[in-house]
Amino acid sequence: MKILVVTTWLPTAGHPETGAFVARDIEMLRADHDVEVLHLSASTEDTSVDFPVTRVPMSPSNPLSIARAARVIAARAAAADLIHSMAASALLPFRNLRLNRPWVHTEHWSALLAPSTAPLVARAALPLTARLLARPDIVISVGHDLAAAIARRRSGPTVVIPNAVIRPEVRQERPASDSITLVGVGGLISRKGPDIAIGALADLVARGVDARLIWAGDGPMRGELSRLAESLGVTDRWDLRGRVAPETVPDVVAEGDVFVLPTQMETFGVAIAEALVAGRPVVVGASGEQASFVAEPDGVLVAERSAGAFADGIQRAIALNEGRTAAEIAERATQIFDPEIRRRATADAYATARGAAPTADVEVVIAAHDARRRVDRAVSSALSSMTVARVLVICHNVDIEEMAACLGAVAEDERVVLVAFRDTVRSPAGPFNAGIELCTEKFIAIMGSDDELTPGAIDAWRRTASETRADVIIAPLRHAEGARVPTPPTLRHRGLRGARDRLAYRTAPLGLFSRARFGGLRLTPDLATGEDLAFTTRMWFSGASIVRHRAVGEYLIHDGEDRVTFTVRPVHEELRAVELLLIDEHTRAMSATDRTALAAKLWRISIFGAVHYRVGRWAADDRAAMSRLTHDLRAFAPAAPGLLSRADAALIDALADEQETNERIDNLSRARRRFFSPAALLPAQLSRVFAREAPLRFAFATWWSLR
Incomplete structure (x- = not known):
């Protein structure tokens, strides 16, 4: 062409x-x-x-x-x-x-x-x-x-489509030295923060760290920065290289131990991405596109633009990456910025411009309970993808006219369909089920009305589904404030299986699922919370083709204080979904291995989570309900408690005893959250120390999933 x-x-x-x-x-x-x-x-x-x-x-x-x-x-x-x-x-x-x-x-x-x-x-x-x-x-x-x-x-x-990120021909290891070399690349302008970098250098020296700073770039702050370095006593530790050709930047970065850029904001952050791909940990400002691809341990995001905060971030990055190779640091960024992904995405954009748009075969179901919420944000973000055929906004006990006013101009898009749904239950299950029943396309995505998708996210998921022939695409999750959600905690991203890849830890079916394979599933009705537990249990342990999407395209969670799912309820109501799951015929027919994997998740997330949020405020009937559920879950998967930590097992024993004091329950709950203590790291059954659900492997997989 x-x-x-x-x-x-x-x-x-x-x-x-x-x-x-x-x-x-x-x-x-x-x-x-x-x-x-x-x-x-x-x-x-x-x-x-x-x-x-x-x-x-x-x-x-x-x-x-x-x-x-x-x-x-x-x-x-x-x-x-x-x-x-x-x-x-x-x-x-x-x-x-x-x-x-x-x-x-x-x-x-x-x-x-x-x-x-x-x-x-x-x-x-x-x-x-x-x-x-x-x-x-x-x-x-x-x-x-x-x-x-x-x-x-x-x-x-x-x-x-991210910028091209150049990969070094030879990835060099960090210098073997007792001193620390920092490297920054960017114009000498306030937005890039070279003055903060010099301040951080001086702060590190004051802490007794033998450090120096190399900076590649030029600009109007050159004289000001020279005077600042002199006033802070670090002139001999600051090496200003001036403008360098882009092809020589990897060589400059390779001289350093840590890449630092106290940027105010980046639309992408090419230098940051190239430092990661070169195998250097990065310490950068938290505002901008880099927040979507920088994560510990490979990098540290610093929200406060101050010398002290960046000095802290640099020391944290050094500690996190002690003993790690350049290849290990570069692995995740190298996957994200695969040039073949860019090439295919550009070809798709050209096809769209020429009128050969990708098939619109995804329907998005949004359960909307309140016209005062930012439902327009959720709908607009779904419409940013060309593969979206319809966005079904299920108006749960809300007048359609009121919801249309909330959506504004977004409601005029021909792909937006407002559906009236009324019941007497404050649960998202009813409206979501109503929407799923109306779907006719190949893939379905469900979405909370408070949440948001990054632009083009569904197109990216759909592309992964096409390339892998997946029945389910697990979307990457991130809180809108920046923190990633490390579920499921697995090292793999294709051919995932329920027990092997700990899929049960992803309770919400966020991403895409095939209507032909799972269109008959429904969320559990009449539950205020946990309505998706049985739904995803059936999905994760089905043997279907399940893929975790790893490229650009995220589901952003907005943590509103009055979200339905965040309300504290009595134990028997909050954990009703768990009770129903344990007596479900499909769940009970699962293999012992699968039941054990599911139970480990239920203990860690559902049971211990409910205990944690009740510390110091147990209601009259909560302990009796918790004791009954503890006995039922033990009977469902007897092997699971032995895989959990010794601290977890002690808490389970206490929960089973209705006569145990609330104070001791609260103390045991606090003890299990001391994650680096021996009681939290060793399993109750010591012979299972290296089992998949035992604390050590589970912790490593969770850390890996945050990369």
Whole structure:
């Protein structure tokens, strides 16, 4: 296919870092297509790239030059099959163009997220840029937050495809030295936080750490930073390299033990991703796209932009990665930023722009109980995926007109269907079941009305389902505040099995499931909580093809204080789902191995969780109900308590005894949460110390799942 690329950003000899990610995108396209590149630039400086470029003189502040550039684009577009613009300023010549060609645009501009980070002149252009972003057939964003900002400005599809992340030809181990070398890469501007990095260096030295800082980059803060380093007494420990060519950045990063960037915000964070892929732990600001791919132990997110906080983060990263190899640190990032995933996602975007959109065969069911909640956010995030055929909003005891008003313009999308549902039960089971019964497409996704999907998440899950022929896709979960949810705690991501991969720890069926395979399942009615327990137990132990999605595309949990699932209830009501599960004929027919795996989860999450949240506030009938359930669960899977920790087993024994004091129950609950104590690490049955559900392997798998 003949692609016409139009961009204002490309590397030059004087500014090799400018538009390096654009050049990488073009190189990727050239592997599959015939690509012509127009570089819109007022500079006469030659580009430093390895492919042919036609320079078109244009200044964003000169309307006449923009008009001339538009004429050149129109002439060259006639010979192209598709137009791909890259960077916000490249949109300017398209303002009055009406081209009969598919049009894809890639956006990186941080000012769309944080206008204050842009120069005053650029900020003045934001309204026009926002209007122009509505024009392309599809917009590619390099990050989820940026995609959400773009999606608010357009009705067409917006997808997330991360920047290219260069992998070093040879991944070098960290220097073997008693001193610590920090490396930062970024412009010497306030947003990147080089002053905080120097402050953190001084703080570490004051703590007795032999540390130095290498920084690659230049900018207006150079003089200010030199004076700061002198005032803090670390001039001889600060090595400013200035601008470096993008291809030499991996060599600079390899000199360090830890990568540090106290950034205020990143639309993607190329340098952060490349440091991880190079096998260096990172310590970076917590705001921005990097929060979606930086996780301990590979990296530490620091919310407070202060020298002391970053010094703490650096010491934590060093401790977490003691003894780890560069390959171990790089493993997760290398999987996330697989260039083949980028290539396929770009091909899908091109197909969409050309009218060959992927089949819309996913239906999303949202149970909405309150029109005052952000149901519009949930619905909009689902609609960001092209494979979504319908979003069924089940109006649970809420008037349809009231819910439509809550949704606003989102309700006008032809894919949104509002369904009336009334009952007398404050449970999500009824509306979810009503929605599942209405589904007719290949895959179903269910979603809480408080929650949100990252842009294009369902498209990403659907792509994984196609590639793996899965019946179920387990979505990656993250709290909206940033923390990942490490369930299921397994080292594998394909061919998952209930007991072997501890699938029971993922209670909610969040992701995709095949209607043909599981469309007959229903959530347990009349339960205020735990309504999905039997549903997923049937799913996880079915022998179906189950895959854990590992690329971009997350389910974000918004932890509202008044969520139905967060309400504290009497034990007999809160754990009714467990009682019903233990007498369910399908559950009782499971193998002993599967019952033991399920019971281990029920003890750790359901039973001990209920005890933990009742410390100091046991109701009159709670202990009797807990004692009965303890006896029933022991009988269901007798081997399970022996796999749990000695502290867990002591608590189980106490719960079985109705005469035991509440105070001792509370103390035993606290004791089992001292996770590094011998009683919490050793199983009750010492011969099972290396069993899959024993504390050591379970803890390791949980840690692994957070990577």
